[in-house]
Amino acid sequence: MALDTENQFPRVVAFAGGVGGAKVAHGLAQILPPDHLTVIVNVGDDFVHHGLRISPDLDTVMYTLGGIANPQTGWGIQGDTLQNFEMLERYGVAPWFRLGDRDLATHLIRTQVLASGQTLTEATQKLSSGLGIQHTILPATDDPFTTIINTKEHGTLDFQEYFVKFRWQPTVVGISYKGEGEARATESALTAIAAADLLVICPSNPLLSVEPILRLGGMREAIQKCNVPCIAISPLIAGQAVKGPAAKLFAELNLDASVVGIARYYDELIDGLVMDIADQNAVAELRNVAPALSLYVTQTLMETIEDRARLAGEILRWQMEGISL
């Protein structure tokens, strides 16, 4: 693998959704110099609420890299309050989506930057630098692109309805992407991929967080063309998601809710797979299913901030020193 010869750090592009992706991005950010990490973030969950543009995954990645994420939930801002939400309730207009008072500042600024004609990329840059983040966080696209969930019980739902209002309990019969075919990956994202030494697909939901990135015009081609290792970290541990509906969704869509299913899902996109020690016994099957796939087994669960750096460090060493199974 090609390395930056001066300081021996690879230039990494990480693809991330929300909490799990943010943790790996944070681990990488603890190790890599600012100009060696670009996090490309899903915007398929973005929505407008009370007239404000909300980008849940961008916020989670920003708050995590900025060191202000709520450690209990993984999303939102630590110590945030709900004075505004309670007042909205008093006005009788508060719905199922709660925004913290501090969190609201992010949405106010983003909405205003977009209203002034600037891009989501520019808004994200402004917000990131406001939080003192030195690594690069990019929305996957500046174009309208929305994940739509088709459910058995409620028909078609906007992502946040499915995820927050119905707490991902409805049975999913299909997923589609409004804007597919028109929305393109940003030039910044494509440029970062072309310049990367290593691509990392974070342990985010493959269907809800990573797929909406891959479906953007130019994205999959850029990844396949860049001729450097692309590795994924399995979001499933012993068939279960650490958080969220990944396993449930895989089952509902007749996919194999296991690390083998993950390997199959990313198929020709990835060269390496990071899997949990709990899935050690799947190695033999993986060798069969994907003989060319390089495997790395470790503890992938990140409970502490140190866990994030430890996992990121292992992945970088594995890729830099070629130590594999």
Place this chain on the structure above:
Amino acid sequence: MALDTENQFPRVVAFAGGVGGAKVAHGLAQILPPDHLTVIVNVGDDFVHHGLRISPDLDTVMYTLGGIANPQTGWGIQGDTLQNFEMLERYGVAPWFRLGDRDLATHLIRTQVLASGQTLTEATQKLSSGLGIQHTILPATDDPFTTIINTKEHGTLDFQEYFVKFRWQPTVVGISYKGEGEARATESALTAIAAADLLVICPSNPLLSVEPILRLGGMREAIQKCNVPCIAISPLIAGQAVKGPAAKLFAELNLDASVVGIARYYDELIDGLVMDIADQNAVAELRNVAPALSLYVTQTLMETIEDRARLAGEILRWQMEGISL
């Protein structure tokens, strides 16, 4: 004076700006049945901040009538917090105007209602009823109309710049109204005036709060046409404003900063003037200057909520029973 024959309450229309106007409106609301009081509120101070439409005087009147106004300042919401503002500061975008977390809910809703194509009147109705307010609060206009302050030191300033950023310290050389000639009083306001038994000009700043109401298309004519008593409560007590720049402005614009100056300012518009006992010795001069003006001398300073009802009650009795000086 014509009265509602059934319950002996007059139908009152009050013209109000911010804190002083809100206090009188609250006094009237403590006495009059809901359908007997309409408060027509200045919107010349309205502005857009962080993409949100803010109507300071409407908010002050709503919060006061809704019983949630901050008793220390007279504006803003009691017990409000500044989490959002502090986060904006962290992002480096917080300016001189502070919005409380609860207060922000009002602006979010108003902005969204306006963005949906509804009027400021409709937004105000929604917000008022959310706060449980039964009396009618109306913006003076639904059209764009902005008070512009021309200052010696800083040239032309938006109202909030003059008032909040520069704390009304610059010397005012002129006041103009953007939208004058185009902006019209709302039909609701004109209808309320036509149906009123008594018009009350609250002790708000004549130049900054009342004049921007009077300048609206149709407003002055409606007041002059409706043929019921119109009385003003002097905002100046012994030549001083209770709050804000009324006296300073009068002096800067070569007007007489006294109760006599107030009587001259409202001139042919008013039939009666409520003045403070501190100005008792101006009665003789007023008799000279405005012989037709009926005068009522009382304590106009409202320090408590009871003071508001007491003053409103005195004014109503004065007008209903014809007891005058």
